[in-house]
Amino acid sequence: MIGFTIFYSAYVAEYVRSxxxxxxxxxxxAARSLGISEFDINRSIVLPQALRVVVAPLVGNVLDIFNSAPLVFIIGLTDFLRAGQMILANPQYGDRTFEVLSFLLVTYFLVGSMITYAARRLEDHMATSAR
Known part of the structure; x- marks a missing residue:
């Protein structure tokens, strides 16, 4: 889990840096010449402009993390896909493979779609922002 976190945090750091x-x-x-404090320069001038550039790659990173989360079962953690496999391992539900896998597919699709929709709304809002 630590390796997974460090790997993706390196990407986030690079996006923020860029x-x-x-x-x-x-x-x-120009802000310094007007006497604005460093905190206000970063809060009101730098961060709003930097966020416009960073939102799209960060959303891609979040979707990548969401889509690669099933790989964490390799390191012993139970994720969503593994939970579906555990349900199918139960003899009581062993004949419901289609239903369980369909539920997992629809859930992954809906969560990914909601993340993408929210990101597009955020990008549209930031593009029309007054700042």
Missing amino acids: GLQAVPRAQTE
């Missing part, structure tokens, strides 16, 4: 570098240096220099 978003912060996408903000033109002249913006922060």
